[in-house]
Amino acid sequence: MFRLHDVSYLYPGRDTHKGAALSHVSVAVAQGEFRWLLGPSGAGKSSLLRILALDAQASSGMVEVLGVPVMQARRGVIARLRQRIGVVYQDFRLLDDLSVFDNVALPLRLQMRPESEIRHEVNAIMKWVGLGSRIDALPPQLSGGEQQRVAIARAVIHRPALLLADEPTNALDDRQATRLMNMFHRLAELGTTIIVATHNDALVRKYPAHAIDLMQGHLVQEG
Ligand SMILES: Nc1ncnc2c1ncn2[C@@H]1O[C@H](COP(=O)(O)OP(=O)(O)OP(=O)(O)O)[C@@H](O)[C@H]1O
Numbered sequence: 582m583f584r585l586h587d588v589s590y591l592y593p594g595r596d597t598h599k600g601a602a603l604s605h606v607s608v609a610v611a612q613g614e615f616r617w618l619l620g621p622s623g624a625g626k627s628s629l630l631r632i633l634a635l636d637a638q639a640s641s642g643m644v645e646v647l648g649v650p651v652m653q654a655r656r657g658v659i660a661r662l663r664q665r666i667g668v669v670y671q672d673f674r675l676l677d678d679l680s681v682f683d684n685v686a687l688p689l690r691l692q693m694r695p696e697s698e699i700r701h702e703v704n705a706i707m708k709w710v711g712l713g714s715r716i717d718a719l720p721p722q723l724s725g726g727e728q729q730r731v732a733i734a735r736a737v738i739h740r741p742a743l744l745l746a747d748e749p750t751n752a753l754d755d756r757q758a759t760r761l762m763n764m765f766h767r768l769a770e771l772g773t774t775i776i777v778a779t780h781n782d783a784l785v786r787k788y789p790a791h792a793i794d795l796m797q798g799h800l801v802q803e804g
Pocket residue numbers: 592595601602620621622623624625626627628629
């Protein structure tokens with residue numbers, strides 16, 4: 582779960598006259614809820630996800646992630662909190678010089694899980710995303726859709742309490758997008774809070790859910 586109260590975010594160095602990326606946003610999402618994050622390009626969706634992913638700190642306001650008020654939290658607390666969050670970045674952010682296996686294993690290695698368990702978990706999820714035979718490949722040897730599926734596997738392998746996904750279907754075909762949505766719903770049923778930013782109106786119509794709707798950094802509507 583998370584709570585934002587009156588959160589504003591201005592990119593460091595950005596002209597103030599261009600306005601804040603987020604302005605006075607207040608929103609709360611409970612454990613196990615699935616929410617769409619909607620709004621036109623530049624509305625602030627990625628900025629909101631960066632704050633929730635603890636990649637950026639709000640300029641003002643209150644941010645609570647998984648019960649922790651993050652504005653005052655120490656670095657060690659933030660580092661541990663990050664291990665309970667999964668993120669699918671718009672540009673995937675895979676490590677190009679690590680194999681697919683090692684990329685997906687990263688969150689489990691950070692949790693110091695035994696290597697035998699890691700092997701089992703990575704093989705299982707890679708089979709699930711249809712890339713069981715590509716675990717030794719390097720990310721640049723994969724197509725965009727394959728890289729996105731690796732990024733999704735890495736984001737969910739440690740069963741995060743909070744899953745944040747920025748346009749996670751933009752490189753997927755319809756069948757893969759449907760499989761992904763089914764997985765998201767199953768994870769939400771198991772207690773993961775899930776926020777998915779998308780421009781894919783057809784997908785939103787197909788899977789109706791509450792939305793956080795942004796426009797020029799402002800919350801238009803929550804519901
Ligand atoms: N690194 C940056 N430095 C300065 N301003 C930025 C930076 N990244 C984004 N912005 C600005 O912040 C505002 C919100 O951008 P953001 O990327 O959060 O929007 P978005 O809704 O995710 O857009 P998109 O759908 O195109 O990904 C925009 O006005 C954008 O120009």
